Amino acid sequence: MIRLIAIDIDGTLLDSRYQLPPANVEALRHAHRRGIEIVLVTGRRHSFALPIARALGVDPCIISSNGAITRTMEGETFHRDLMPAAATRQLCAHMDDFRGNMVITFDREGKGALALEGLEQLSRSISRWLETNHECIEVVRPIEESLARGHDPVQAMFCGDLARMQHAARRLAAGTVMEHITLLRTEYPARDLYILDVMNRCCSKGHALERWAKARAISASEVAAIGDNHNDVQMLNFAGRAFIMGNACDELKQNGWTLAPSNDADGVAAAVEQVLD
Helix, strand or coil, rough: CCCCCEHHHHHHHCCCCCCCCCCHHHHHHHHCCCCCCEEEEEECHHHHHHHHHHHCCCCCEEEEEHHCCCEECCCCCEEEECCCCCHHHHHHHCCCCHHHHHHEECCCCCCCCCCCCCHHHHHHHHHHHHHHHHEEEEECHHHHHHHHCCCCCCCEEECHHHHHHHHHHHHHHCCCCHCCEEEEEEEEHHHCCEEEEECCCCCHHHHHHHHHHHHHHCCCHHHHEEEHHHHHHHHCCCCCCCCECCCCCCCHHHHEECCCCCCHHHHHHHHHHHCCC
């Protein structure tokens, strides 16, 4: 019997217009009434995921920033997996040619939660994200100065078009910084958008979900997970029952996970119905 359902947000729970389909909400509420715990597992920051969590009406735990932060709806922190400032400085130096594509995230609210050197290159790829998060953005030059406040960051992120970010990924792979980090990628080919999330070593959605499930005395076989992108792989591999969305790329559909309808066809609701059968 499944006791926990873990769900990605963007490209999975939300449709392509970033709306929360009523069918998905009702399916998750039904599962909750059946005693199944709901966990949102997302690349979003906690505060950016919170409105979606509230709309579900089931008080889910939120695993945010690709597994770096695990918090309850009430703001109680279960675990933080921050990236050491020293490793982040090394990353900045190694990726000097990609500073315009870089964002450093901190676990704080308000201005300074997101640090970047400029808006020009990022606005070409994630203008909507910049507009939504504008109150939290601080322009810092050089970006390393954002680390001078003595706080380890949650993560670093590089965003851009596919060709440039593939170049960035090769650059990362060629450096010794890889010894200290985990590199996760999210791709949206239709939008020519490629996101590289640089996390602390061994940090991922899968590691965070496993940690939470263990604390709840829930085994992997009692966990179902639903995702759509490369940063969901570790989570899907951990779960005893895994669903890949119909809008995922062909590469991810070859891993043996159950295929759900797309996010524009209430894929989460369909997956939850299978879990409850």
